[in-house]
Amino acid sequence: AQSVSQHNHHVILSEAASLELGCNYSYGGTVNLFWYVQYPGQHLQLLLKYFSGDPLVKGIKGFEAEFIKSKFSFNLRKPSVQWSDTAEYFCAVNAWTGGFKTIFGAGTRLFVKA
Amino acid sequence: GAVVSQHPSRVICKSGTSVKIECRSLDFQATTMFWYRQFPKQSLMLMATSNEGSKATYEQGVEKDKFLINHASLTLSTLTVTSAHPEDSSFYICSAVDSQNTEAFFGQGTRLTVV
Numbered sequence A: 001a002q003s004v005s006q007h008n009h010h011v012i013l014s015e016a017a018s019l020e021l022g023c024n025y026s027y028g029g030t031v032n033l034f035w036y037v038q039y040p041g042q043h044l045q046l047l048l049k050y051f052s053g054d055p056l057v058k059g060i061k062g063f064e065a066e067f068i069k070s071k072f073s074f075n076l077r078k079p080s081v082q083w084s085d086t087a088e089y090f091c092a093v094n095a096w097t098g099g100f101k102t103i104f105g106a107g108t109r110l111f112v113k114a
Numbered sequence B: 001g002a003v004v005s006q007h008p009s010r011v012i013c014k015s016g017t018s019v020k021i022e023c024r025s026l027d028f029q030a031t032t033m034f035w036y037r038q039f040p041k042q043s044l045m046l047m048a049t050s051n052e053g054s055k056a057t058y059e060q061g062v063e064k065d066k067f068l069i070n071h072a073s074l075t076l077s078t079l080t081v082t083s084a085h086p087e088d089s090s091f092y093i094c095s096a097v098d099s100q101n102t103e104a105f106f107g108q109g110t111r112l113t114v115v
Helices: none
Strands: A003-006 A010-014 A019-021 A023-026 A032-038 A045-050 A056-058 A064-068 A073-078 A087-096 A100-104 A108-113 B004-007 B010-013 B019-025 B032-038 B044-051 B067-073 B076-081 B090-097 B104-106 B110-114
Touching (some): A003 A087, A010 A019, A019 A108, A023 A087, A032 A064, A073 A087, A100 B032, B004 B090, B019 B090, B032 B076
Antiparallel strands (some): A032 A045, A087 A100, A087 A108, B004 B019, B067 B076, B090 B104
16 A cells, blocks of 8 residues: 655754654655645645656745655755744655545654754 | 635534535645545544545545535536434545646645534
């Protein structure tokens, strides 16, 4: 079955530190990949997405992600985090598996210390 | 990007009553919509896939008689929580897929509280 794994459930960083959140998926076919962010008390917002082409995808707010097909990974990165990046981050994959579904990872809760 | 509107954003109901949540795609036609449930501090769990004009496909462990889904048009899907109980209290989120079947757009969610 299609699944999405996020390696870190909680991450604590100081401002200006670099961020990398891991995401691996299990599906052998063509996939579309997403990272969403959920700020406290708010709904999901799309950070970035990968459909095809350049495997290094740049999103909003200085985030980027790299699709490595051989590793089934789509890790999220940001060179220098800010306090305002404190939020929960979800990796998601959609693919056709007898039906079209978007499956989410468990999420990573990021806390950035000022 | 495309807009998905979910209504109501918050609802409080008495135990035993039913609650209907609407999900509308405002500027595109969505042949497929999805319903998710999010428990506090947890990820989104897919409940069911709703296809216009046909029966919804429920994920394992989701009671189809409890969570009734109707997708009568290309822009509207509804989720009805029947005979709600306190354990049904949760955050329910819908998403709609565009005609290219490439990206899902999310509603703002509905916080259901059953008292």
